Amino acid sequence: MDENAASEATRPVLDVWCELQCPDCHRAMSDVHALRERYGDTLEIRFRHFPLERHKYAYAAAQAAEEAYAQGNGPAYEEAVLARTRDLGERGEEVLIEVARELGLDSEEFETALIDGRHLLAVDADQAEGKAIGVTGTPTYVIAGERLDGGKSQEGLRERIESLADGLLGR
Template structure:
């Protein structure tokens, strides 16, 4: 009997900061990757808040709560789409965005106050530093780190090359 279950997805770790204009610029590429590969590519949000952005750490915690409530990537996209507003409004924008997405606002606010996601954000940041992440966005696919930042040019194509190679190798495996 053959196994007809789908193969494990290829994992693309996206080291991101929700107050980063360069991460905002990368959104179209991330959407394109999700459309091209669907559930064959797992985009995994990894937090790397930078000290120069005063709302980045709270935004990372907020993204974790949105993930718990089933709206992780929609929340990330919504906040990144409003980076300039986040600079001005701060944590009020984080809660406003949660309400707009229909998240449980009371639970969301409680999560930010009690800091239940701090350890996740801290662990992501520590792991990022350990593998050489210095800025955002940074991607890791199949152990290869690809730095984004100001130079997004060609990154999506490089990620596609790696993903296509990995998928082809899986398809050739009996």
């Protein structure tokens, strides 16, 4: 294993359990941006799917995000959809296709992916893992084995995440 692969394998991970129709997840993006700016590549931030039943289009949005990752632009797609949570709730899957088109992704392939369900297993696996570790709402953060529930309040969460990340990074 080369040195870069070794350091990447040992870098701390922050899992962000999120759903793309969740207004709280949209508001949490400012903290995610701040964490990315502070830690750069030393902290891996992974978005994990946790679609909530109360949001009609959350499951489709999670599948669409997986298609965006398959097409090489997952993070930008997730952020663009999160910025339009109200629009998604009002107009549904049409918004998911529009966002793909706006980002220059293959929107026809998005439509096909939503019909054929090719990303169902990935979404279901994330959701099952989240349930297994006690995730009940979004956003929920997991770092260093600690689960932090952002669905109730974002107050103080970024500072707690930074404290845990700093500890893992020996800062």
